[in-house]
Amino acid sequence: MKILCVFGQHNYGSPERGEGYEYSNFLPALRRLGHEVVFFESFDRSCYVDFADLNLRLLETVQREAPDAILFVLMSYEIWLETLTTLRESSGAVLISWATDDSWKYEQFSRYVARPFDVYATTYPEALRKSQRNGHSNFVLTQWAADAQQLMEPLPAADCRYEVSFVGSAYGNRRELVQQLAQRGIAVNCFGHGWPNGPVDTARMRGIIRESVISLNFGDSGLLIQGARLGRNRQIKARNFEVPGCGGFLLTETLESLGDFFVPGREVVVYEGVDDLANKIRHYLDHPAERDAIAFAGHRRTASAHTYDARFRELLEDAARLTARRPSRAPRIDFARFSDHVRRHRANRWLMPLKWALLVPCWMIWGRQRGPRAARRFLFELSWRVAGAHTYTCAGYPGRLFYKES
Numbered sequence: 001m002k003i004l005c006v007f008g009q010h011n012y013g014s015p016e017r018g019e020g021y022e023y024s025n026f027l028p029a030l031r032r033l034g035h036e037v038v039f040f041e042s043f044d045r046s047c048y049v050d051f052a053d054l055n056l057r058l059l060e061t062v063q064r065e066a067p068d069a070i071l072f073v074l075m076s077y078e079i080w081l082e083t084l085t086t087l088r089e090s091s092g093a094v095l096i097s098w099a100t101d102d103s104w105k106y107e108q109f110s111r112y113v114a115r116p117f118d119v120y121a122t123t124y125p126e127a128l129r130k131s132q133r134n135g136h137s138n139f140v141l142t143q144w145a146a147d148a149q150q151l152m153e154p155l156p157a158a159d160c161r162y163e164v165s166f167v168g169s170a171y172g173n174r175r176e177l178v179q180q181l182a183q184r185g186i187a188v189n190c191f192g193h194g195w196p197n198g199p200v201d202t203a204r205m206r207g208i209i210r211e212s213v214i215s216l217n218f219g220d221s222g223l224l225i226q227g228a229r230l231g232r233n234r235q236i237k238a239r240n241f242e243v244p245g246c247g248g249f250l251l252t253e254t255l256e257s258l259g260d261f262f263v264p265g266r267e268v269v270v271y272e273g274v275d276d277l278a279n280k281i282r283h284y285l286d287h288p289a290e291r292d293a294i295a296f297a298g299h300r301r302t303a304s305a306h307t308y309d310a311r312f313r314e315l316l317e318d319a320a321r322l323t324a325r326r327p328s329r330a331p332r333i334d335f336a337r338f339s340d341h342v343r344r345h346r347a348n349r350w351l352m353p354l355k356w357a358l359l360v361p362c363w364m365i366w367g368r369q370r371g372p373r374a375a376r377r378f379l380f381e382l383s384w385r386v387a388g389a390h391t392y393t394c395a396g397y398p399g400r401l402f403y404k405e406s
Helices: 021-032 051-065 081-090 102-113 125-133 174-183 202-210 239-245 274-286 288-305 308-322 335-346 351-386 388-392 397-401
Strands: 002-007 036-041 069-072 094-098 119-122 139-141 162-167 189-191 212-217 220-226 229-234 250-253 269-271
Touching: 002 021, 002 051, 021 036, 021 308, 036 051, 051 081, 051 335, 081 094, 081 102, 081 335, 094 308, 102 119, 102 125, 102 351, 102 388, 119 125, 119 308, 125 139, 162 174, 162 202, 162 274, 174 274, 189 202, 202 212, 202 239, 212 239, 212 274, 212 288, 239 250, 239 288, 250 274, 269 274, 274 288, 335 397, 351 388, 351 397
Parallel strands: 002 036, 002 069, 069 094, 094 119, 119 139, 162 189, 162 212, 212 250, 250 269
Antiparallel strands: 220 229
16 A cells, blocks of 8 residues: 655654654554655645645645545644645545544644544544544544664663653643652653753653663643633653564553553652652662563563554555545546636735734744744634534645744
């Protein structure tokens, strides 16, 4: 099968943030399964003039390559709904989306863009339940995993270089948790965007995990509005599988459904609150034999059940089953018709006055660097709440006004 992968080579399209997770994990797994893989960059804004250029180039790639399946990882409104509909109707390819962060993105994103896809894979059980209530029949439940080719057996605690480490970007409450541990006499070696050590490449990340007595996972992704109340947003992340896969000992925040994949206390260890975290760090630093037994058990479980080879084999089988009755055909994309969407995206004499009306107050409050990002965020948050799916079309205002900041 020829599979066109549409996402970014680097995190958030920025080389400074290091190699993208999907790029370094999904492509090798698909190739190991025997598929021909073609990559299309969709995160890096420097590759295109605007979103119209990006969408046209994607259609041209599909026309030229004639893939059997197209695997998307979407950030936001970079791929228009009109483009997805065109591909669904005219490409002959199976459309698959791997959704990220559906614990908070389902309401503002996935429920609006899922319909053109044959398979919409989510890692969040509640998103699956919501999709069924919203009338979507194409959602399937999957989960993050580890790279089968990069599995490494754990080192004994006595041979580790770091006592406690964390690899990941510094956002949400992560800095605060690390500071609270420092106040309790526990130093955490942190690596990633926003930390003094900076980002590390995938190979170095795996080495840090394996050489750490304890690898932390902070499952909190910020605040989430749940009905009429404000709650914490916790979700299973790729790190929950990467750490034991790379030979690490995982100490993670308590997460819904984690018990479906590991046995807490035997294959990974969970904590609830910073005091419990600090106590468990001290316990396993003082009891290396217990730490080693859990690290080896978690590694065995990951190697046997939680690799991307297994995940994508199952996902592609689901896609084949759902699309078994669709006749295969070569792409026949109507570019003349699509040019109407390009014109709608670019032509509007009120775009620049609107952009300046948003930019000027944001510049005054947040400065020239952060101001444009704040203006884009304000417009996006307003747009998806008021305009819904229109936000993700060629005529959506966030994409038309703030290409580089998106």
